[in-house]
Amino acid sequence: MKCRVTDxxxxxxxxxxxxMVAVAxxxxxxxxxxxxxxRPCVFVAPDINPQIAAPGTVLTFRGRGWRPxxxxxxxxxxxxxxxxxxxxxxxxxxxxxxxxxxxxxxxxFGRRPPRGVRGPLGAGSEEVRFFGSTPRGARVMRFxxxxxxxxxxxxxxxxxxxxxxxxALAEDIERARPRxxxxxxxxxxxxxxxxDVIRIESPTRRGLVIGRVLDAxxxxxxxxxxxxxxxxxxxxxxxxxxxDPLLGRGASAWIAAIRAPRYVPEPAFCNVLxxxxxxxxARDAEPVDPATTGLDEDVGAxxxxxxxxxxLRDLGxxxxxxxxxxxxxxxxxxxxxx
Numbered sequence: 001m002k003c004r005v006t007d008x009x010x011x012x013x014x015x016x017x018x019x020m021v022a023v024a025x026x027x028x029x030x031x032x033x034x035x036x037x038x039r040p041c042v043f044v045a046p047d048i049n050p051q052i053a054a055p056g057t058v059l060t061f062r063g064r065g066w067r068p069x070x071x072x073x074x075x076x077x078x079x080x081x082x083x084x085x086x087x088x089x090x091x092x093x094x095x096x097x098x099x100x101x102x103x104x105x106x107x108x109f110g111r112r113p114p115r116g117v118r119g120p121l122g123a124g125s126e127e128v129r130f131f132g133s134t135p136r137g138a139r140v141m142r143f144x145x146x147x148x149x150x151x152x153x154x155x156x157x158x159x160x161x162x163x164x165x166x167x168a169l170a171e172d173i174e175r176a177r178p179r180x181x182x183x184x185x186x187x188x189x190x191x192x193x194x195x196d197v198i199r200i201e202s203p204t205r206r207g208l209v210i211g212r213v214l215d216a217x218x219x220x221x222x223x224x225x226x227x228x229x230x231x232x233x234x235x236x237x238x239x240x241x242x243x244d245p246l247l248g249r250g251a252s253a254w255i256a257a258i259r260a261p262r263y264v265p266e267p268a269f270c271n272v273l274x275x276x277x278x279x280x281x282a283r284d285a286e287p288v289d290p291a292t293t294g295l296d297e298d299v300g301a302x303x304x305x306x307x308x309x310x311x312l313r314d315l316g317x318x319x320x321x322x323x324x325x326x327x328x329x330x331x332x333x334x335x336x337x338x
Contacts, residue, residue, distance in 0.1 A: 029147040031062050036148050037316035040065035040101065042130050044144035050127040053109045055082060059128070061144050063103040067133040070097055072105075077126035079111045095120035101135065148314050155244045159315035162247060165236035166324040172229035173334050180225045180335040187221035194270035197277055206281055208290035210273060216262070217269040219294040222335035224264065230295070234258045247315075250308020250325070257298040263288050296330040 035041035043062045053059075066072060071094055078089040097103050106121050107128055108114045113121035122128070130142045173180075191198065191214070198214060201207035223230065234255045242248040265272040265287060272287045279285040299305055309326045313319075 029149045031147045032064070035065040038142070038318075040067075040132065040134055040140065040142060042142050042144040043147045045146060047146040050109075050125070053125075055079075055110050057109045058114045059107045059109075059144075061103075061105040061107065061128065061130070063097060063105070063130065063132075064101070065135070066097045066101040066103070067135050067137065068097060068099050068101045070101075070133045071095070072097060072103060072130055072132035074105055074107070074120070074122055074128050074130055076107065076122060076124045076128045078124050079109070080125045091122070091124050093120055093122040097132070143319050145313055148316065151315055155247075156315050158240060158242050158244055158247055159312050159317050161240045162237065162242070162251065162312065162325065163317045163321045165233060165240070166321050166329075168236060169229065169233040170324055170329055170334075172232060173226055173329060176226045176229050177335065180222050181337050183221040183225045184218070184336040187217055190217070190268055190270055194273055197270070197273040205283075205290065209276075209286050209288060212288050212290045212292055213265050213269050213272055215294060216288065216292070217265050219262065219296070220264045222332065223295050223330065224262065226335070230258045244311065246307050246311040249304040250302075250311070253302045253304040253308075254299065254325075257295055257302070260295075260298065262295065263292050296327065299327045299330070 031043050031045070041064050043064065044059055046059070048057060048059065061074070063072060073092050073094045075090065075092045078087075078091055080086045093105070095103060095105065104119050105128075106114050106117055106119065108121075108123045109125060110123050113123045128144060130144070132140065132142075134140055198210060200210060237251040237255055240251070242251055276282075276285055276287055293301075305326065309322050312322050312325060
């Protein structure tokens with residue numbers, strides 16, 4: 001398992017980190033006395049993305065609704081310094097809930113646990129997962145979420161309808177899989193036909209153009225073949241009539257990405273590449289701009305969709321469904337056979 005702890009803007013100093021934590025803490029609601037959307041649950045503060053958490057950041061996890069006086073195991077990865085790729089060795093801390101099924105667990109992004117505090121402590125990287133028992137004894141796993149902010153019944157209903165639409169998309173893609181397997185298999189056969197061109201990687205721009213043509217062909221045989229299913233998802237989102245601003249912008253970003261025109265190398269991408277080769281790889285004859293993006297890339301890069309995912313979380317949508325809306329639906333295992 002690879003682990004990488006990075007900061008998008010480079011090194012974060014202590015003053016910057018303190019400001020980030022202060023802002024995050026200010027935006028988090030008080031920790032509820034009981035679980036809100038699921039039981040048992042774990043609330044975390046501050047609300048920081050564990051993939052880009054700066055070294056020294058300390059998170060406080062508060063468990064609610066677990067089996068009283070039972071063991072809970074917190075699992076995470078070993079610490080990985082910023083801007084380095086390293087093996088994330090699995091680590092864990094086991095502790096017991098109190099007589100009300102509660103716990104407080106503090107975790108520091110670093111090699112050493114936080115100092116000056118009592119109770120179970122941990123140190124490392126990655127997202128912390130919690131394993132334990134419900135009050136009735138069933139074993140469950142939980143990701144932590146920030147305490148949910150106040151919300152209206154309408155906002156929660158809109159989030160629930162978006163969740164239903166996301167699950168319906170996943171089910172539609174599964175039913176479409178026999179089609180996408182056939183088209184992707186044909187695309188892979190085509191890959192073998194023009195290896196002499198595909199393997200050309202220099203000069204750099206030529207390699208980028210070839211790569212983009214290949215990516216577009218792959219997208220067309222998978223996401224493109226499932227275009228009716230994605231259009232149905234867009235129609236479901238439109239039918240909700242979303243009033244929540246963050247959810248609305250996320251839905252609009254999805255709809256725009258689905259309906260945006262996409263480059264498709266036709267009639268076959270090998271023919272497209274051979275025609276370009278016959279021009280001597282002329283710049284003005286390039287079949288596609290290498291900066292052209294695909295549906296999966298547009299969704300993955302959308303800040304509006306990322307913000308909507310957090311809003312879905314705050315309104316009680318399950319993690320697995322959040323991930324679908326965030327773009328997990330584009331996993332190739334949903335479209336091809338390995």
